[in-house]
Structures are given as C-alpha cells and as structure tokens.
Amino acid sequence: xxxxxxxxxxxxxxxxxxxxxxxxxxxxxxxxxxxxxxxxxxxxxxxxxxxxxxxxxxxxxxxxxxxxxxxxxxxxxxxxxxxxxxxxxxxxxxxxxxxxxxxx
Amino acid sequence: xxxxxxxxxxxxxxxxxxxxxxxxxxxxxxxxxxxxxxxxxxxxxxxxxxxxxxxxxxxxxxxxxxxxxxxxxxxxxxxxxxxxxxxxxxxxxxxxxxxxxxxx
Numbered sequence: 001x002x003x004x005x006x007x008x009x010x011x012x013x014x015x016x017x018x019x020x021x022x023x024x025x026x027x028x029x030x031x032x033x034x035x036x037x038x039x040x041x042x043x044x045x046x047x048x049x050x051x052x053x054x055x056x057x058x059x060x061x062x063x064x065x066x067x068x069x070x071x072x073x074x075x076x077x078x079x080x081x082x083x084x085x086x087x088x089x090x091x092x093x094x095x096x097x098x099x100x101x102x103x104x
Numbered sequence: 105x106x107x108x109x110x111x112x113x114x115x116x117x118x119x120x121x122x123x124x125x126x127x128x129x130x131x132x133x134x135x136x137x138x139x140x141x142x143x144x145x146x147x148x149x150x151x152x153x154x155x156x157x158x159x160x161x162x163x164x165x166x167x168x169x170x171x172x173x174x175x176x177x178x179x180x181x182x183x184x185x186x187x188x189x190x191x192x193x194x195x196x197x198x199x200x201x202x203x204x205x206x207x208x
Contacts, residue, residue: 039204
C-alpha cells in the first residue's frame with residue numbers, strides 16, 4: 001500500500017524595493033501553526049536584496065491547499081500582497097527523506 | 105551583538121539516467137547525524153525523472169563546510185560521484201525564521 005507522498009515547494013519571492021524585511025515579518029507571523037506543515041523556512045536571498053526564498057514541506061498536497069484557507073494565512077496574504085512584486089522562480093518537489101522535519 | 109547568520113542551500117542535482125533512486129538512497133544514508141544541521145530534505149523533482157532537489161539549513165556556514173569533511177559524508181560523495189550527472193541549479197540562502205528546524 002503506497003503512502004500519500006509528501007509535498008514540497010521551493011519558491012523565490014520578490015518584495016517591492018526596500019520592503020523585504022517587512023514582507024519577511026508578515027510571512028513569519030503567519031506560519032507558526034499550520035496543520036500538516038513539516039517544514040517552513042523563510043530565507044533572505046544573498047544575491048538579491050529584495051528577494052526571499054521560501055522552502056516548505058507538507059504531509060501531502062491537500063494539507064498545503066488547506067493551509068491557504070486558514071484565517072491567519074489569508075490575513076497574511078492580504079497584508080503582504082501590496083509589497084509582493086512577484087514570484088520569479090517556483091519549483092514543486094516530492095520530499096522523500098529528511099532531517100529536521102517537524103512532527104505533523 | 106549580531107548573531108552569526110544561518111546558512112542555507114537549495115540545489116538541484118541530476119542523476120545519471122535511471123539512477124535517481126540509487127542516488128537518493130546514498131544521500132539519504134549519509135545525512136542522519138551532521139553537527140549544526142538544522143534541516144536536510146531530499147526531494148524528487150516531479151518535472152524531471154532524473155533530478156533531485158536538496159534543501160539544507162545549517163547553524164552557520166562553517167558547520168556546512170565542516171560537514172563535508174565528515175567520514176560518512178566523504179564516503180557518500182565518493183559512492184555517489186559516478187552516478188551524479190550535474191548540478192544544474194544552486195542557490196545560497198540566509199535562513200531567518202523557520203518551522204521544523206531541528207535543534208542544533
């Protein structure tokens with residue numbers, strides 16, 4: 001019996017010029033307690049002063065989809081939207097093995 | 105006093121044709137217990153049957169450099185090298201906040 005695969009996202013997010021720290025603060029607030037989230041890391045891009053890299057691991061694709069409907073996440077998206085300039089790069093992944101994944 | 109920043113890596117690794125599962129097994133064996141490693145996730149790339157995505161978070165850049173000298177890691181690199189076809193994409197990051205990071 002095949003287990004439902006984990007679901008991963010790797011994305012580069014671009015803040016409006018000078019707004020990276022503000023964006024980081026908004027995103028950091030909203031990602032504390034999301035069911036099915038095994039890892040959610042927000043990083044600065046050392047190559048671009050306005051860019052962030054976000055890497056996520058979820059128990060499965062449905063858990064990620066459900067997270068987008070959480071009130072805290074919807075509030076963060078609304079707050080962040082005016083200072084998001086784009087999503088230049090995005091990769092889906094199928095995580096297989098990992099160290100440092102939270103308990104679901 | 106400024107804390108030493110964390111160090112992150114996002115990399116796409118290409119296996120020799122048909123060798124992705126073998127490569128994944130080798131990498132998965134060697135990454136269990138590395139000092140300073142807060143997260144190490146190996147994922148399949150759903151867009152390329154020979155590609156993996158590896159995302160890493162380290163306490164700092166020195167911890168990552170030191171890990172490359174661990175006997176278990178050197179053995180894994182030697183074993184994997186013949187079936188690694190390349191590293192098409194690589195991004196350094198500065199992780200700032202995260203859910204699911206292991207204790208150092």
